[in-house]
Amino acid sequence: MKVISQSVIEARKDKFDLRPALEFVARHRARYEAGVRALMSVESQPVRNWSSLPFTDIRTLEDAGVNLGQHDIVEVVSRLPEVFQNLSQLTTMDCSAAAQVPVPVFEPDGTWKGKVEMVDEDTFPLKGMHPTRILIGRSTGSTIFPTALPKSVYGGVRERWLYQLHVFLHEFFHSMEYLRRDRMTRRDVQLELDGAPFTLDDWWMRWEQAFTAKNQPKPPTRYAGLYIGDLNAETYEKRPDVFVHTLAEQVCESFVGYLLGIVPNDEDSPDFKAHSPQLWALMDQLARSTFISG
Ligand SMILES: [Zn+2]
Numbered sequence: 116m117k118v119i120s121q122s123v124i125e126a127r128k129d130k131f132d133l134r135p136a137l138e139f140v141a142r143h144r145a146r147y148e149a150g151v152r153a154l155m156s157v158e159s160q161p162v163r164n165w166s167s168l169p170f171t172d173i174r175t176l177e178d179a180g181v182n183l184g185q186h187d188i189v190e191v192v193s194r195l196p197e198v199f200q201n202l203s204q205l206t207t208m209d210c211s212a213a214a215q216v217p218v219p220v221f222e223p224d225g226t227w228k229g230k231v232e233m234v235d236e237d238t239f240p241l242k243g244m245h246p247t248r249i250l251i252g253r254s255t256g257s258t259i260f261p262t263a264l265p266k267s268v269y270g271g272v273r274e275r276w277l278y279q280l281h282v283f284l285h286e287f288f289h290s291m292e293y294l295r296r297d298r299m300t301r302r303d304v305q306l307e308l309d310g311a312p313f314t315l316d317d318w319w320m321r322w323e324q325a326f327t328a329k330n331q332p333k334p335p336t337r338y339a340g341l342y343i344g345d346l347n348a349e350t351y352e353k354r355p356d357v358f359v360h361t362l363a364e365q366v367c368e369s370f371v372g373y374l375l376g377i378v379p380n381d382e383d384s385p386d387f388k389a390h391s392p393q394l395w396a397l398m399d400q401l402a403r404s405t406f407i408s409g
Pocket residue numbers: 285289363364367
Protein backbone atom coordinates (compact mmCIF):
# COMPACT_ATOMS: atom_id res chain seq x y z
CA MET A 116 0.00 0.00 0.00
CA LYS A 117 1.29 3.42 -0.94
CA VAL A 118 1.72 5.67 2.04
CA ILE A 119 0.63 9.24 1.49
CA SER A 120 2.24 11.87 3.65
CA GLN A 121 0.08 14.03 5.85
CA SER A 122 1.26 17.15 4.03
CA VAL A 123 -0.01 15.77 0.73
CA ILE A 124 -3.35 14.92 2.33
CA GLU A 125 -3.65 18.41 3.82
CA ALA A 126 -2.67 20.03 0.51
CA ARG A 127 -5.45 18.12 -1.23
CA LYS A 128 -7.99 19.22 1.35
CA ASP A 129 -6.71 22.79 1.18
CA LYS A 130 -7.97 23.04 -2.37
CA PHE A 131 -11.34 23.55 -0.70
CA ASP A 132 -10.01 26.33 1.50
CA LEU A 133 -12.16 29.33 0.64
CA ARG A 134 -10.19 31.82 2.72
CA PRO A 135 -7.64 32.71 -0.01
CA ALA A 136 -10.53 33.75 -2.28
CA LEU A 137 -11.90 36.05 0.43
CA GLU A 138 -8.43 37.47 1.11
CA PHE A 139 -8.17 38.18 -2.62
CA VAL A 140 -11.49 40.04 -2.48
CA ALA A 141 -10.24 42.07 0.50
CA ARG A 142 -6.93 42.95 -1.21
CA HIS A 143 -8.73 44.12 -4.34
CA ARG A 144 -11.82 45.51 -2.71
CA ALA A 145 -11.75 48.81 -4.65
CA ARG A 146 -11.67 46.94 -7.96
CA TYR A 147 -14.62 44.81 -6.85
CA GLU A 148 -16.61 47.87 -5.85
CA ALA A 149 -15.89 49.42 -9.26
CA GLY A 150 -17.07 46.19 -10.91
CA VAL A 151 -20.32 46.20 -8.95
CA ARG A 152 -20.88 49.90 -9.73
CA ALA A 153 -20.33 49.26 -13.45
CA LEU A 154 -22.76 46.34 -13.41
CA MET A 155 -25.41 48.28 -11.52
CA SER A 156 -25.03 51.44 -13.61
CA VAL A 157 -26.49 49.59 -16.60
CA GLU A 158 -30.15 50.38 -17.10
CA SER A 159 -32.43 47.67 -15.76
CA GLN A 160 -33.78 45.71 -18.74
CA PRO A 161 -35.64 42.69 -17.44
CA VAL A 162 -36.62 40.28 -20.22
CA ARG A 163 -39.06 38.66 -17.82
CA ASN A 164 -40.62 39.58 -14.54
CA TRP A 165 -37.74 38.64 -12.27
CA SER A 166 -39.47 40.17 -9.27
CA SER A 167 -42.01 37.35 -9.46
CA LEU A 168 -39.27 34.70 -9.39
CA PRO A 169 -40.32 32.43 -6.51
CA PHE A 170 -38.06 32.40 -3.46
CA THR A 171 -38.83 29.46 -1.20
CA ASP A 172 -37.82 29.79 2.47
CA ILE A 173 -37.13 33.48 1.98
CA ARG A 174 -37.10 33.90 5.78
CA THR A 175 -34.14 31.56 6.01
CA LEU A 176 -32.29 33.69 3.48
CA GLU A 177 -33.15 36.89 5.34
CA ASP A 178 -32.19 35.47 8.72
CA ALA A 179 -28.94 33.91 7.48
CA GLY A 180 -25.62 35.72 7.77
CA VAL A 181 -24.27 37.42 4.69
CA ASN A 182 -25.95 36.71 1.38
CA LEU A 183 -27.67 38.49 -1.47
CA GLY A 184 -31.26 39.33 -0.66
CA GLN A 185 -34.20 38.97 -3.02
CA HIS A 186 -33.97 42.64 -3.97
CA ASP A 187 -30.23 42.35 -4.78
CA ILE A 188 -30.83 39.33 -6.99
CA VAL A 189 -33.65 40.95 -8.96
CA GLU A 190 -31.59 44.13 -9.41
CA VAL A 191 -28.51 42.23 -10.60
CA VAL A 192 -30.26 39.82 -12.95
CA SER A 193 -32.32 42.53 -14.64
CA ARG A 194 -29.08 44.31 -15.58
CA LEU A 195 -27.36 41.35 -17.20
CA PRO A 196 -26.96 41.46 -20.98
CA GLU A 197 -30.30 40.34 -22.39
CA VAL A 198 -28.93 37.20 -24.02
CA PHE A 199 -28.01 35.81 -20.59
CA GLN A 200 -31.45 36.58 -19.18
CA ASN A 201 -33.03 34.87 -22.18
CA LEU A 202 -30.80 31.81 -21.94
CA SER A 203 -31.43 31.32 -18.24
CA GLN A 204 -33.82 28.51 -17.29
CA LEU A 205 -33.95 29.62 -13.68
CA THR A 206 -37.41 29.06 -12.20
CA THR A 207 -36.84 28.98 -8.41
CA MET A 208 -34.52 30.32 -5.72
CA ASP A 209 -34.64 27.63 -3.03
CA CYS A 210 -33.29 29.27 0.12
CA SER A 211 -33.85 26.34 2.47
CA ALA A 212 -30.07 25.83 2.87
CA ALA A 213 -29.21 29.54 3.04
CA ALA A 214 -28.16 29.30 6.70
CA GLN A 215 -26.19 26.09 6.24
CA VAL A 216 -22.62 25.39 5.27
CA PRO A 217 -21.85 22.50 2.90
CA VAL A 218 -18.71 20.91 4.32
CA PRO A 219 -16.80 18.60 1.97
CA VAL A 220 -16.34 15.02 3.18
CA PHE A 221 -12.90 13.63 2.36
CA GLU A 222 -11.48 10.17 1.75
CA PRO A 223 -8.59 9.20 4.06
CA ASP A 224 -6.16 10.16 1.28
CA GLY A 225 -7.51 13.71 1.23
CA THR A 226 -9.50 13.50 -2.02
CA TRP A 227 -13.08 14.71 -1.94
CA LYS A 228 -15.72 11.98 -1.68
CA GLY A 229 -18.10 14.07 -3.74
CA LYS A 230 -20.32 14.34 -0.65
CA VAL A 231 -21.04 17.16 1.78
CA GLU A 232 -22.20 17.45 5.36
CA MET A 233 -24.62 20.32 5.92
CA VAL A 234 -23.80 22.25 9.11
CA ASP A 235 -25.78 25.16 10.56
CA GLU A 236 -23.96 28.43 10.04
CA ASP A 237 -24.44 29.30 13.73
CA THR A 238 -22.58 26.20 14.90
CA PHE A 239 -19.92 26.05 12.16
CA PRO A 240 -17.21 24.87 12.56
CA LEU A 241 -18.22 21.88 14.65
CA LYS A 242 -15.54 20.48 16.94
CA GLY A 243 -12.62 19.12 14.91
CA MET A 244 -13.93 20.68 11.70
CA HIS A 245 -11.63 22.85 9.61
CA PRO A 246 -12.87 26.48 9.84
CA THR A 247 -12.26 27.56 6.24
CA ARG A 248 -12.60 24.51 3.99
CA ILE A 249 -16.15 24.72 2.69
CA LEU A 250 -18.22 24.53 -0.45
CA ILE A 251 -20.73 27.19 -1.37
CA GLY A 252 -23.81 27.43 -3.61
CA ARG A 253 -25.48 24.77 -5.71
CA SER A 254 -27.90 24.61 -8.58
CA THR A 255 -29.85 22.11 -10.63
CA GLY A 256 -30.09 24.32 -13.69
CA SER A 257 -33.63 25.45 -12.89
CA THR A 258 -33.20 25.98 -9.14
CA ILE A 259 -30.41 27.83 -7.32
CA PHE A 260 -29.72 26.93 -3.69
CA PRO A 261 -27.80 29.71 -1.89
CA THR A 262 -25.71 28.51 1.05
CA ALA A 263 -23.91 30.29 3.87
CA LEU A 264 -20.47 31.87 3.95
CA PRO A 265 -19.62 31.75 7.67
CA LYS A 266 -17.48 34.32 9.44
CA SER A 267 -14.87 31.70 10.34
CA VAL A 268 -13.89 31.80 6.66
CA TYR A 269 -13.55 35.58 6.67
CA GLY A 270 -14.75 38.24 9.07
CA GLY A 271 -15.46 41.11 6.69
CA VAL A 272 -19.16 41.45 5.93
CA ARG A 273 -18.73 43.34 2.65
CA GLU A 274 -16.08 40.92 1.39
CA ARG A 275 -18.43 38.05 2.09
CA TRP A 276 -21.29 39.82 0.30
CA LEU A 277 -19.06 40.44 -2.72
CA TYR A 278 -18.11 36.78 -2.79
CA GLN A 279 -21.74 35.73 -2.45
CA LEU A 280 -22.40 37.90 -5.51
CA HIS A 281 -19.68 35.91 -7.28
CA VAL A 282 -21.32 32.65 -6.22
CA PHE A 283 -24.77 33.76 -7.34
CA LEU A 284 -23.51 34.81 -10.77
CA HIS A 285 -21.65 31.51 -11.09
CA GLU A 286 -24.83 29.57 -10.31
CA PHE A 287 -26.78 31.80 -12.67
CA PHE A 288 -24.60 30.66 -15.55
CA HIS A 289 -25.34 27.06 -14.59
CA SER A 290 -29.00 27.97 -15.19
CA MET A 291 -28.05 28.61 -18.83
CA GLU A 292 -26.02 25.47 -19.48
CA TYR A 293 -26.86 22.71 -17.01
CA LEU A 294 -30.06 21.53 -18.68
CA ARG A 295 -28.41 21.75 -22.09
CA ARG A 296 -25.48 19.43 -21.56
CA ASP A 297 -26.23 17.32 -24.60
CA ARG A 298 -25.12 18.57 -27.98
CA MET A 299 -28.52 18.31 -29.67
CA THR A 300 -30.17 20.55 -27.09
CA ARG A 301 -27.40 23.13 -27.44
CA ARG A 302 -27.81 23.01 -31.22
CA ASP A 303 -31.45 24.00 -30.82
CA VAL A 304 -30.47 27.30 -29.24
CA GLN A 305 -30.19 29.88 -32.01
CA LEU A 306 -28.16 33.05 -31.53
CA GLU A 307 -26.87 35.82 -33.74
CA LEU A 308 -23.89 38.13 -33.61
CA ASP A 309 -23.34 40.98 -36.08
CA GLY A 310 -25.82 39.39 -38.50
CA ALA A 311 -24.15 35.95 -38.37
CA PRO A 312 -26.22 33.09 -36.93
CA PHE A 313 -24.68 30.51 -34.63
CA THR A 314 -25.90 28.01 -32.04
CA LEU A 315 -25.08 27.66 -28.38
CA ASP A 316 -23.25 24.48 -29.33
CA ASP A 317 -21.01 26.35 -31.79
CA TRP A 318 -20.03 28.63 -28.94
CA TRP A 319 -19.59 25.78 -26.45
CA MET A 320 -17.31 23.96 -28.91
CA ARG A 321 -14.94 26.92 -28.87
CA TRP A 322 -14.52 26.35 -25.12
CA GLU A 323 -13.97 22.65 -25.72
CA GLN A 324 -11.33 23.44 -28.33
CA ALA A 325 -9.63 25.96 -26.06
CA PHE A 326 -9.31 23.54 -23.15
CA THR A 327 -8.29 20.48 -25.21
CA ALA A 328 -5.66 22.44 -27.17
CA LYS A 329 -1.94 22.14 -26.48
CA ASN A 330 -1.82 25.74 -25.33
CA GLN A 331 -4.58 25.31 -22.80
CA PRO A 332 -5.61 28.56 -21.11
CA LYS A 333 -4.95 28.71 -17.40
CA PRO A 334 -8.02 28.30 -15.21
CA PRO A 335 -9.85 31.61 -14.73
CA THR A 336 -9.90 31.23 -10.93
CA ARG A 337 -8.38 29.23 -8.13
CA TYR A 338 -11.71 27.40 -7.77
CA ALA A 339 -11.81 26.53 -11.50
CA GLY A 340 -8.29 25.16 -11.08
CA LEU A 341 -9.71 22.41 -8.85
CA TYR A 342 -10.96 20.74 -12.02
CA ILE A 343 -8.17 21.49 -14.47
CA GLY A 344 -6.67 17.97 -14.20
CA ASP A 345 -9.75 16.54 -15.94
CA LEU A 346 -9.76 19.05 -18.76
CA ASN A 347 -7.92 17.26 -21.53
CA ALA A 348 -8.50 15.39 -24.77
CA GLU A 349 -8.45 12.02 -22.99
CA THR A 350 -11.27 12.92 -20.59
CA TYR A 351 -13.15 14.47 -23.50
CA GLU A 352 -13.00 11.09 -25.31
CA LYS A 353 -13.43 8.66 -22.44
CA ARG A 354 -15.47 10.47 -19.78
CA PRO A 355 -17.56 13.09 -21.62
CA ASP A 356 -19.84 13.75 -18.62
CA VAL A 357 -16.83 14.57 -16.42
CA PHE A 358 -15.42 16.78 -19.15
CA VAL A 359 -18.63 18.79 -19.62
CA HIS A 360 -18.90 19.35 -15.86
CA THR A 361 -15.29 20.47 -15.47
CA LEU A 362 -15.56 22.70 -18.53
CA ALA A 363 -18.78 24.25 -17.23
CA GLU A 364 -16.94 25.29 -14.06
CA GLN A 365 -14.40 27.19 -16.20
CA VAL A 366 -17.22 28.85 -18.14
CA CYS A 367 -19.20 29.82 -15.03
CA GLU A 368 -16.14 31.38 -13.38
CA SER A 369 -15.32 33.23 -16.61
CA PHE A 370 -18.87 34.58 -16.70
CA VAL A 371 -18.34 36.10 -13.25
CA GLY A 372 -14.97 37.50 -14.33
CA TYR A 373 -16.52 39.03 -17.42
CA LEU A 374 -19.32 40.70 -15.49
CA LEU A 375 -17.36 41.95 -12.47
CA GLY A 376 -14.01 42.43 -14.22
CA ILE A 377 -12.28 40.55 -11.41
CA VAL A 378 -12.28 37.04 -9.94
CA PRO A 379 -9.92 35.43 -7.39
CA ASN A 380 -6.92 33.76 -9.02
CA ASP A 381 -3.62 32.35 -7.85
CA GLU A 382 -1.64 34.91 -9.86
CA ASP A 383 -3.20 37.77 -7.86
CA SER A 384 -4.28 39.50 -11.07
CA PRO A 385 -6.95 42.14 -10.43
CA ASP A 386 -8.11 42.18 -14.06
CA PHE A 387 -9.91 39.16 -15.51
CA LYS A 388 -9.50 40.36 -19.10
CA ALA A 389 -5.72 40.65 -18.70
CA HIS A 390 -5.50 37.37 -16.78
CA SER A 391 -7.64 35.29 -19.16
CA PRO A 392 -7.88 37.16 -22.50
CA GLN A 393 -9.04 34.13 -24.48
CA LEU A 394 -11.82 33.29 -22.03
CA TRP A 395 -12.85 36.94 -21.82
CA ALA A 396 -13.16 37.09 -25.64
CA LEU A 397 -15.29 33.92 -25.73
CA MET A 398 -17.63 35.31 -23.09
CA ASP A 399 -17.75 38.66 -24.88
CA GLN A 400 -19.02 36.93 -28.04
CA LEU A 401 -21.97 35.52 -26.18
CA ALA A 402 -22.62 38.70 -24.19
CA ARG A 403 -22.91 40.78 -27.39
CA SER A 404 -25.05 38.26 -29.24
CA THR A 405 -28.81 38.21 -29.62
CA PHE A 406 -30.97 35.33 -28.49
CA ILE A 407 -33.20 34.17 -31.37
CA SER A 408 -34.87 30.99 -30.15
CA GLY A 409 -34.40 27.85 -28.06
ZN1 LIG B 1 -20.38 25.37 -10.56
